[in-house]
Amino acid sequence: MSSAQTQANLVDLYKEKAAATACQIAEFSSFEEAIPHLLSLMEKKAPCELLYEEDVEKGPKGPNGCPTRVQKVVAAPQLGEYYEPLKKAFEEKGYKVVDSGLRHYLAGIDMGIALAEKGIAQSGSCMVNTNNEDTRLATMICEFSVLVLKKSQIMPTVLSMADVLRSEMSASPANYITFISGPSRTADIERVGAVGVHGPLEMHIVLLEG
Amino acid sequence: MKDSVKTSKDYKEYLEEALNDQFLRKTLDKFAVDYRVSREAVFSEIDGRDLIKKVADAKDNACRHMEELYAKFKEEAEKRGVIVHRAKDAKEANEIIASIAKKHEAKKILKSKSMTAEETHLNHKLIEEGCEVTETDLGEWLIQLRHEGPSHMVMPAIHLSRYQVADDLGKVTGEKYDPEDIQRLVKVARVELRGKFIEGEIGISGANFCIAENGTFGIATNEGNGRMVTTLPKVHIALAGLDKLIPDFETALTALTVLPRNATGQRITANVTFINGAGEYAIGEDNRKELHVVFLDNGRSEIAKDPLFSQVFRCVRCGACANVCPVFRMVGGHKMGHIYIGAIGLILTYFFHGKDKAAILAQNCIGCEACKDICAGGIDLPRLITEIRNKTAKEVGQPMQVAFVGKIMQNRKLFHRLLKFARFSQKPFKTQEGFVRHLPDALFGKHQFKSLPTLADKAFREIYAEHAYTLENPKMRVALFAGCAQDFIFPEHLVAFMKLMKAHNVQVDFPEEQTCCGLPVQMLALKEVAADIARQNVKAIDASKYDYIVTLCASCASHLSHNYKNFIGDECREFSSKVKDFSSFMNDVVKLDMSLFNKSAEKVTVHIPCHQARSLGVMEQPRNLIGQVAEYTPSKEEASCCGFGGTYSAKFPEVSKELLGNKIRRIEESQAERIVTDCPGCTMQIRGGLHKKGSKVRVTHIAELLADNLKK
Numbered sequence: 001m002s003s004a005q006t007q008a009n010l011v012d013l014y015k016e017k018a019a020a021t022a023c024q025i026a027e028f029s030s031f032e033e034a035i036p037h038l039l040s041l042m043e044k045k046a047p048c049e050l051l052y053e054e055d056v057e058k059g060p061k062g063p064n065g066c067p068t069r070v071q072k073v074v075a076a077p078q079l080g081e082y083y084e085p086l087k088k089a090f091e092e093k094g095y096k097v098v099d100s101g102l103r104h105y106l107a108g109i110d111m112g113i114a115l116a117e118k119g120i121a122q123s124g125s126c127m128v129n130t131n132n133e134d135t136r137l138a139t140m141i142c143e144f145s146v147l148v149l150k151k152s153q154i155m156p157t158v159l160s161m162a163d164v165l166r167s168e169m170s171a172s173p174a175n176y177i178t179f180i181s182g183p184s185r186t187a188d189i190e191r192v193g194a195v196g197v198h199g200p201l202e203m204h205i206v207l208l209e210g
Numbered sequence: 211m212k213d214s215v216k217t218s219k220d221y222k223e224y225l226e227e228a229l230n231d232q233f234l235r236k237t238l239d240k241f242a243v244d245y246r247v248s249r250e251a252v253f254s255e256i257d258g259r260d261l262i263k264k265v266a267d268a269k270d271n272a273c274r275h276m277e278e279l280y281a282k283f284k285e286e287a288e289k290r291g292v293i294v295h296r297a298k299d300a301k302e303a304n305e306i307i308a309s310i311a312k313k314h315e316a317k318k319i320l321k322s323k324s325m326t327a328e329e330t331h332l333n334h335k336l337i338e339e340g341c342e343v344t345e346t347d348l349g350e351w352l353i354q355l356r357h358e359g360p361s362h363m364v365m366p367a368i369h370l371s372r373y374q375v376a377d378d379l380g381k382v383t384g385e386k387y388d389p390e391d392i393q394r395l396v397k398v399a400r401v402e403l404r405g406k407f408i409e410g411e412i413g414i415s416g417a418n419f420c421i422a423e424n425g426t427f428g429i430a431t432n433e434g435n436g437r438m439v440t441t442l443p444k445v446h447i448a449l450a451g452l453d454k455l456i457p458d459f460e461t462a463l464t465a466l467t468v469l470p471r472n473a474t475g476q477r478i479t480a481n482v483t484f485i486n487g488a489g490e491y492a493i494g495e496d497n498r499k500e501l502h503v504v505f506l507d508n509g510r511s512e513i514a515k516d517p518l519f520s521q522v523f524r525c526v527r528c529g530a531c532a533n534v535c536p537v538f539r540m541v542g543g544h545k546m547g548h549i550y551i552g553a554i555g556l557i558l559t560y561f562f563h564g565k566d567k568a569a570i571l572a573q574n575c576i577g578c579e580a581c582k583d584i585c586a587g588g589i590d591l592p593r594l595i596t597e598i599r600n601k602t603a604k605e606v607g608q609p610m611q612v613a614f615v616g617k618i619m620q621n622r623k624l625f626h627r628l629l630k631f632a633r634f635s636q637k638p639f640k641t642q643e644g645f646v647r648h649l650p651d652a653l654f655g656k657h658q659f660k661s662l663p664t665l666a667d668k669a670f671r672e673i674y675a676e677h678a679y680t681l682e683n684p685k686m687r688v689a690l691f692a693g694c695a696q697d698f699i700f701p702e703h704l705v706a707f708m709k710l711m712k713a714h715n716v717q718v719d720f721p722e723e724q725t726c727c728g729l730p731v732q733m734l735a736l737k738e739v740a741a742d743i744a745r746q747n748v749k750a751i752d753a754s755k756y757d758y759i760v761t762l763c764a765s766c767a768s769h770l771s772h773n774y775k776n777f778i779g780d781e782c783r784e785f786s787s788k789v790k791d792f793s794s795f796m797n798d799v800v801k802l803d804m805s806l807f808n809k810s811a812e813k814v815t816v817h818i819p820c821h822q823a824r825s826l827g828v829m830e831q832p833r834n835l836i837g838q839v840a841e842y843t844p845s846k847e848e849a850s851c852c853g854f855g856g857t858y859s860a861k862f863p864e865v866s867k868e869l870l871g872n873k874i875r876r877i878e879e880s881q882a883e884r885i886v887t888d889c890p891g892c893t894m895q896i897r898g899g900l901h902k903k904g905s906k907v908r909v910t911h912i913a914e915l916l917a918d919n920l921k922k
Binding site: 017020021049051052063064065066101103106107108120122123124125131132133134136137140157158159161162163165166169170172173174175176177178179180181182183184185186187188189190191192194196197198199200 | 237240241244255289290291346347348349352365366367368370371372375385392393394395396397398399400401403404405407408423424426432433434435437438440441442458459460463464466467474477478479480481482483484485486487488489490491492493499
């Protein structure tokens with residue numbers, strides 16, 4: 001089997017296993033092409049509930065009895081070259097776009113976008129370098145979490161991540177790496193599966209060529 | 211187990227409470243079945259046995275190097291600005307953590323799930339010091355609201371119903387919730403706990419792995435609370451047992467491949483976090499977090515030196531040993547451990563929470579080996595539980611009667627004379643079908659859920675001569691190991707065996723000096739007696755003269771082949787290696803000569819005894835044998851425990867009754883006309899239960915089914 005074929009098989013396996021963790025996956029040839037998809041997700045989603053007091057304009061109460069944001073917020077820290085086009089497109093639609101200072105938004109944001117450095121086919125996971133506190137918060141306090149993953153970065157198994165993890169965890173004096181596999185979930189009440197107990201209610205994967 | 215349970219009598223009353231809890235029973239029953247299905251699905255994608263072996267070897271190796279790993283972790287972590295502490299016991303660990311809180315004048319403490327913090331009763335200490343502690347894992351929070359302990363290591367609130375949860379949450383918020391809307395109930399935690407996360411001053415987590423090579427620790431969670439707790443407050447304290455130390459990322463990721471699959475049937479948990487070093491804290495003066503790792507010893511460094519018990523450190527806290535335990539299924543986790551739950555809980559209670567509690571809890575193992583079969587670290591849990599019984603029998607003591615039983619069992623002639631006397635004295639109570647009638651309720655009330663068999667009029671050893679034969683040119687020679695129950699209660703099993711062997715040209719001898727296999731005395735924690743009996747049998751049957759030693763009791767087969775070496779070492783090597791259970795001997799070695807048999811239309815299902823399925827790994831052979839001579843009719847959970855468990859059913863008749871009820875339900879659902887098994891104990895239990903219900907389903911040994919279908 002050629003290495004291109006092997007990688008294609010890994011991508012298929014990744015998609016299958018990520019879907020099993022309740023991730024919604026969409027494929028694009030470039031990030032620019034993914035922006036309309038993200039805008040449409042944002043447009044359709046109900047405004048974020050404010051789970052804590054925040055000095056901001058508030059809309060009617062959401063499904064859990066909390067006031068909602070009037071201006072939807074998307075956080076996209078450490079997005080590199082993807083940030084500017086994203087910011088432009090989202091701001092044109094009237095959304096607030098931030099890439100830092102997320103401690104001011106702990107009551108909740110609509111969407112958090114982060115780059116995944118690696119994918120794991122066997123478990124449908126993304127590895128995200130969350131050394132940066134804002135990146136970490138963006139994936140935690142959002143209602144919709146979006147992870148951007150390149151197909152070429154999908155590794156076969158959890159165990160095959162050992163060397164990657166070793167070098168990630170040695171890169172800085174302090175490191176914080178997360179494997180994320182689907183939205184926040186629990187089965188603590190009568191073993192009935194439920195998502196969104198603390199973190200994201202939905203997990204979207206943007207799968208890019210290359 | 212609650213603290214007020216001091217004696218076996220208290221414990222039995224405590225068990226009754228669970229047995230009468232219909233919600234708990236239904237929940238655990240469903241869980242036991244669902245768990246198997248989801249686990250199997252995710253294990254089919256990996257080489258589970260191989261991975262479990264790797265986890266076991268890696269953890270064993272880590273355990274041997276615990277001190278070096280600790281030193282390495284400490285050095286690496288300190289390089290990265292982490293403060294590493296070591297606590298010799300629970301009290302010291304709690305004091306270290308309380309003093310950190312005091313230093314920061316912190317009152318608001320957040321916790322993500324940590325079994326180690328449960329072990330040390332950390333919350334009590336912090337609350338005593340005036341802190342407000344909030345458990346942020348939903349299950350832990352729910353039980354915290356009720357001031358209860360966890361009833362499962364992974365699903366701490368599995369004992370609670372949606373109604374209880376809706377009520378409890380209503381008390382927190384003052385609102386009324388629809389108990390049927392579980393999705394909404396979960397969001398109450400989302401809303402209520404967000405503020406706690408934001409205001410928390412110290413976050414306390416556990417750790418699933420502490421990776422020495424560069425001072426990294428890993429936390430696996432599903433809810434995302436672990437990441438909140440480790441990120442939002444300035445101070446983070448991770449509390450971990452010394453047994454969590456492992457050398458490298460390979461070991462961590464190997465364990466991570468198995469742990470969630472075995473725990474909840476997931477390929478991986480929603481979040482796995484790897485942390486090293488005091489990282490960024492955006493709103494701090496110095497922009498740095500304060501990170502502490504507290505290692506708890508609490509006896510671990512001593513256990514690590516024990517050649518047998520050190521294997522408890524292979525435990526990854528997946529909870530699977532509870533998930534498959536038939537007793538857990540009946541009584542739930544509060545009754546199956548003190549803090550640590552399930553088979554591993556029975557063992558760890560001895561080391562962490564007291565011998566008195568362990569002496570009571572360790573009795574409540576039926577010995578089915580389902581836990582050993584499922585363990586993610588390949589721990590020989592049943593053996594360790596037996597050893598805990600031996601230890602507590604010595605240290606806490608056991609009733610006089612037990613020692614008396616030991617004296618009798620050690621002397622075969624006396625034991626057999628007593629059995630013959632019992633046969634004589636039971637005559638007035640014997641029914642035509644061979645059951646005991648009219649037992650006084652006051653003495654036997656709790657045992658009356660099944661009809662009890664009487665001893666046979668003549669033991670096998672008394673009629674052996676009538677069935678003995680000598681073949682001119684046998685294809686092999688085997689020694690028959692009869693076992694007490696077949697020798698004295700069901701000699702017909704052995705007579706059927708003789709017929710089958712003669713027809714297949716196999717020479718059978720019955721060495722008469724053989725005695726009980728010794729498993730019952732092992733269950734009673736009479737280690738020396740068990741060793742003595744093992745020697746008697748090895749001497750009675752000269753293994754060098756036979757191709758195989760065959761027994762029609764799966765429990766005897768398992769004990770003779772796997773346990774003897776634990777008592778008498780190498781003396782039993784040849785003997786143990788030749789032991790075969792009936793089904794695998796008949797199916798794999800002798801192989802049915804179909805020219806000798808008729809195939810009947812009788813619908814026959816099977817009960818595969820615990821020791822046959824798990825200890826011997828024999829599952830397909832009995833089914834295959836049935837299918838050749840009758841209509842094999844599958845039933846659900848064919849290999850689940852019938853509730854006999856040797857001396858267990860006498861000790862815990864209440865639990866035994868419920869297990870038997872399950873088994874009978876499965877048999878009835880299958881609509882079979884006959885159920886066969888490969889064990890006299892299971893025959894006795896299932897036959898007694900069906901007879902009590904007035905059922906027409908026949909219960910026989912597989913050998914009898916085969917012999918019934920021999921051409922005349």
